[in-house]
Amino acid sequence: MTQPPLEPEDRPRLSADELAALLDTLPPEELISELETLHPEDAAELLSRLPADVVHELKPGQKLLDVVEEFADDDAADVIARLNEDTQEFLLEELTEGETVEQLMAYDPKTAGGLMTTDIVTVRSGTNAGQAIEQIRKHAGEDGKSIFQVYVVDESNRLKGVLPLGRLVPLAPDKPVDAVMDEPEAVAAPNEDQELVARTMARYNVTAMPVVNDKGLLLGEITFDDVIDVVEAEQTEDLLKFGGMEALDTPYTQIQLGKMIQKRAGWLLILFISEMFTATAMGRFEGEIQRAVVLALFIPLIISSGGNSGSQATSLIIRAMALGEVTLKDWWRVAVRELPSGVTLGLILGAVGFLRISIWQAVGWYDYGPYHWRVAFAVGASLVGVVTFGGLAGSMLPFVLKRFGFDPASASAPFVATLVDVTGIIIYFSVASVVLSGTVL
Amino acid sequence: MTQPPLEPEDRPRLSADELAALLDTLPPEELISELETLHPEDAAELLSRLPADVVHELKPGQKLLDVVEEFADDDAADVIARLNEDTQEFLLEELTEGETVEQLMAYDPKTAGGLMTTDIVTVRSGTNAGQAIEQIRKHAGEDGKSIFQVYVVDESNRLKGVLPLGRLVPLAPDKPVDAVMDEPEAVAAPNEDQELVARTMARYNVTAMPVVNDKGLLLGEITFDDVIDVVEAEQTEDLLKFGGMEALDTPYTQIQLGKMIQKRAGWLLILFISEMFTATAMGRFEGEIQRAVVLALFIPLIISSGGNSGSQATSLIIRAMALGEVTLKDWWRVAVRELPSGVTLGLILGAVGFLRISIWQAVGWYDYGPYHWRVAFAVGASLVGVVTFGGLAGSMLPFVLKRFGFDPASASAPFVATLVDVTGIIIYFSVASVVLSGTVL
Numbered sequence: 001m002t003q004p005p006l007e008p009e010d011r012p013r014l015s016a017d018e019l020a021a022l023l024d025t026l027p028p029e030e031l032i033s034e035l036e037t038l039h040p041e042d043a044a045e046l047l048s049r050l051p052a053d054v055v056h057e058l059k060p061g062q063k064l065l066d067v068v069e070e071f072a073d074d075d076a077a078d079v080i081a082r083l084n085e086d087t088q089e090f091l092l093e094e095l096t097e098g099e100t101v102e103q104l105m106a107y108d109p110k111t112a113g114g115l116m117t118t119d120i121v122t123v124r125s126g127t128n129a130g131q132a133i134e135q136i137r138k139h140a141g142e143d144g145k146s147i148f149q150v151y152v153v154d155e156s157n158r159l160k161g162v163l164p165l166g167r168l169v170p171l172a173p174d175k176p177v178d179a180v181m182d183e184p185e186a187v188a189a190p191n192e193d194q195e196l197v198a199r200t201m202a203r204y205n206v207t208a209m210p211v212v213n214d215k216g217l218l219l220g221e222i223t224f225d226d227v228i229d230v231v232e233a234e235q236t237e238d239l240l241k242f243g244g245m246e247a248l249d250t251p252y253t254q255i256q257l258g259k260m261i262q263k264r265a266g267w268l269l270i271l272f273i274s275e276m277f278t279a280t281a282m283g284r285f286e287g288e289i290q291r292a293v294v295l296a297l298f299i300p301l302i303i304s305s306g307g308n309s310g311s312q313a314t315s316l317i318i319r320a321m322a323l324g325e326v327t328l329k330d331w332w333r334v335a336v337r338e339l340p341s342g343v344t345l346g347l348i349l350g351a352v353g354f355l356r357i358s359i360w361q362a363v364g365w366y367d368y369g370p371y372h373w374r375v376a377f378a379v380g381a382s383l384v385g386v387v388t389f390g391g392l393a394g395s396m397l398p399f400v401l402k403r404f405g406f407d408p409a410s411a412s413a414p415f416v417a418t419l420v421d422v423t424g425i426i427i428y429f430s431v432a433s434v435v436l437s438g439t440v441l
Numbered sequence: 442m443t444q445p446p447l448e449p450e451d452r453p454r455l456s457a458d459e460l461a462a463l464l465d466t467l468p469p470e471e472l473i474s475e476l477e478t479l480h481p482e483d484a485a486e487l488l489s490r491l492p493a494d495v496v497h498e499l500k501p502g503q504k505l506l507d508v509v510e511e512f513a514d515d516d517a518a519d520v521i522a523r524l525n526e527d528t529q530e531f532l533l534e535e536l537t538e539g540e541t542v543e544q545l546m547a548y549d550p551k552t553a554g555g556l557m558t559t560d561i562v563t564v565r566s567g568t569n570a571g572q573a574i575e576q577i578r579k580h581a582g583e584d585g586k587s588i589f590q591v592y593v594v595d596e597s598n599r600l601k602g603v604l605p606l607g608r609l610v611p612l613a614p615d616k617p618v619d620a621v622m623d624e625p626e627a628v629a630a631p632n633e634d635q636e637l638v639a640r641t642m643a644r645y646n647v648t649a650m651p652v653v654n655d656k657g658l659l660l661g662e663i664t665f666d667d668v669i670d671v672v673e674a675e676q677t678e679d680l681l682k683f684g685g686m687e688a689l690d691t692p693y694t695q696i697q698l699g700k701m702i703q704k705r706a707g708w709l710l711i712l713f714i715s716e717m718f719t720a721t722a723m724g725r726f727e728g729e730i731q732r733a734v735v736l737a738l739f740i741p742l743i744i745s746s747g748g749n750s751g752s753q754a755t756s757l758i759i760r761a762m763a764l765g766e767v768t769l770k771d772w773w774r775v776a777v778r779e780l781p782s783g784v785t786l787g788l789i790l791g792a793v794g795f796l797r798i799s800i801w802q803a804v805g806w807y808d809y810g811p812y813h814w815r816v817a818f819a820v821g822a823s824l825v826g827v828v829t830f831g832g833l834a835g836s837m838l839p840f841v842l843k844r845f846g847f848d849p850a851s852a853s854a855p856f857v858a859t860l861v862d863v864t865g866i867i868i869y870f871s872v873a874s875v876v877l878s879g880t881v882l
Contacts, residue, residue: 015644041646137611147607148648165607169574169609170581186454228668231673242756243683243753251766264786268750268753268828275741276742279742282739293734294727296737296740300866305713309705311853312686316681325693326693330694333694348710412854413683413854414748414752414753417745417749
């Protein structure tokens with residue numbers, strides 16, 4: 001006697017590690033047969049994490065249809081959107097839920113509409129608890145695992161209220177649902193950005209949130225598992241952007257070398273070309289360097305300190321903006337805080353820099369020449385200016401980007417450092433010119 | 442006739458913006474009266490976001506007791522842990538759930554034990570569906586909003602299975618729960634790190650996850666809303682660390698200026714002191730700079746390109762590690778990918794750098810001296826070396842940190858840049874010495 005094959009929903013789930021291992025070892029051509037043995041959620045996840053070019057190659061066919069047939073409608077929409085046109089057409093034609101999936105695909109995948117499922121339990125206003133439970137039974141058969149709440153609607157499908165299962169269960173069967181349902185407090189519009197959706201669900205601690213159009217009609221629901229995925233994806237995007245590159249659409253281990261280089265080369269070139277202004281700025285001070293080479297020794301130290309101070313300030317503000325703690329109108333309040341912070345931090349680094357030069361000179365580890373006191377003072381004073389400027393520029397950059405309609409998270413650490421480098425050189429040589437005037441300069 | 446006051450659970454929830462506005466405008470002394478008017482979840486959230494020193498000042502008293510009495514036990518434990526000793530003692534003594542809360546406080550707040558609530562519905566193995574629903578009714582009264590599943594245990598409270606409400610509801614009352622419950626697939630140990638807990642819940646798409654000790658006894662459950670908070674907090678910590686500073690424990694707008702400067706000064710000083718090696722490295726090449734000042738002009742351009750390439754590689758690897766795509770043993774595979782990426786990116790920047798110098802010279806915008814071809818070549822060749830080294834160092838640093846037990850996310854952009862700056866200077870002057878030997882050097 002052989003074991004009958006497990007129903008798709010009953011297959012064991014893979015752990016994150018097992019899934020990663022599968023992605024690592026699976027040759028794309030064996031993909032479809034492998035997918036048939038997985039839990040539908042895992043199969044959908046695996047497909048979504050494959051490189052774009054592999055997914056694009058998938059051919060129309062019964063096997064693929066069988067796999068996608070088991071997906072939730074929102075997962076199906078996400079996967080099908082990445083296939084080639086022929087395969088898309090075939091699946092949308094053949095799938096039982098093809099029409100629904102096609103409707104979901106019309107929404108921008110980064111909005112509430114793109115995240116929602118239409119597979120929900122609704123009951124008419126006026127229904128009693130017993131009838132609602134009957135409705136769940138019909139909808140779910142034996143497996144209502146992913147039903148968390150029931151939506152109460154009027155005769156035109158306008159959303160009236162939300163009834164969490166934990167509140168429905170204890171009710172006497174003849175109790176009307178309207179008496180115990182919650183007002184729909186947390187609701188998403190179909191074109192609402194996914195980040196806002198995630199934030200709202202986290203704030204209201206809801207497992208699922210209804211999506212309602214501007215006429216009040218109930219379209220579907222977003223469940224918490226999609227939101228966790230969104231939060232993770234946004235987190236990746238923000239960190240990579242802050243690191244100074246475009247976000248990848250494929251995991252690091254999966255992406256083709258050429259694609260990855262492409263994603264990195266763009267920003268690297270922009271930063272490089274901007275940083276060329278340092279050569280221009282230094283060129284203007286070639287005479288000063290010629291007369292006091294000792295000044296050149298401290299250029300990397302000084303400009304990098306400005307960049308570091310700026311990088312700190314930028315990461316603070318990007319995060320405070322993402323969490324809604326700071327908005328555009330707060331720029332002045334932030335500037336007023338960053339100024340004294342910058343001066344204080346600059347004074348600390350300036351003092352250390354001054355001591356470093358003085359001690360090396362006193363002990364005899366290096367000879368900074370006859371005007372070493374002045375050199376030490378010029379370095380220390382420049383550090384105050386550069387660190388202060390770095391903090392101010394770094395904190396204001398996200399505001400400027402946001403003001404002009406860009407993503408404030410584009411203000412990467414390398415971007416800020418580049419901005420501050422040019423200014424740092426000008427500050428340093430200007431201070432040095434004053435401090436050393438009448439001596440070497 | 443006056444309206445009777447709303448039950449705490451029925452009070453409207455605040456939006457994220459309203460909560461932020463309240464935090465901005467509320468003087469700490471009016472805090473407690475204000476908390477009494479809020480939904481308990483909002484009150485707990487508000488308390489958790491107040492600056493440590495304000496929370497520490499809260500005095501024992503009936504008002505505070507009334508507020509905390511409404512909290513879920515895990516929220517109460519989190520809040521009480523931040524109070525001063527007298528207030529802690531008072532609350533743990535007076536709270537109805539004081540003993541439970543005290544037990545929860547024994548767990549590290551960053552572990553599964555610290556996140557869990559003990560307020561769950563358990564039924565004995567052998568119970569039928571009707572009895573389980575009766576159990577929910579008893580437990581929840583009229584409001585079971587936060588009940589998502591029922592835990593099935595044996596006579597010693599060992600976890601046997603999990604029964605989601607959506608699966609319980611459609612059952613006939615005499616159906617035994619054991620026949621339809623799920624095997625507990627996703628389970629946390631009490632000392633499991635919260636990041637791992639969040640990742641597991643996201644992978645298995647579970648709304649709530651049981652916490653079970655090493656004897657198999659059920660201790661409590663973690664619900665998805667705590668997990669979203671964890672993911673957000675970790676995201677903040679990672680971005681701030683990557684920006685080169687310690688994570689703040691208070692929102693940017695709330696933290697005292699002195700505290701913020703403290704959080705920034707530490708890393709800024711460490712980076713500054715490391716960056717001093719650039720001055721030492723440059724000192725070794727003072728003679729070369731003296732003879733060919735033109736070389737100094739390109740130092741910021743070259744070293745910053747290495748830092749940028751390193752920052753990209755580091756952000757990629759930190760994120761791939763956080764998502765479990767890359768583990769310690771993958772270092773060699775990563776190195777083998779980063780080498781050709783680095784060389785390619787270096788060749789692109791090197792070519793642009795070479796052209797920049799040649800064009801400026803040809804058009805007459807700057808005079809790089811009689812050996813300008815060699816200078817251009819030295820700059821271009823150094824860029825290949827520095828960008829490659831930056832990518833390699835940036836990608837390997839998280840592995841090195843992890844290998845020695847540090848958080849790989851401590852590999853901040855400024856940290857990588859500092860590492861690469863010193864090496865960049867050495868590479869540049871070494872290449873220049875070879876290329877320009879017999880001419881100016």
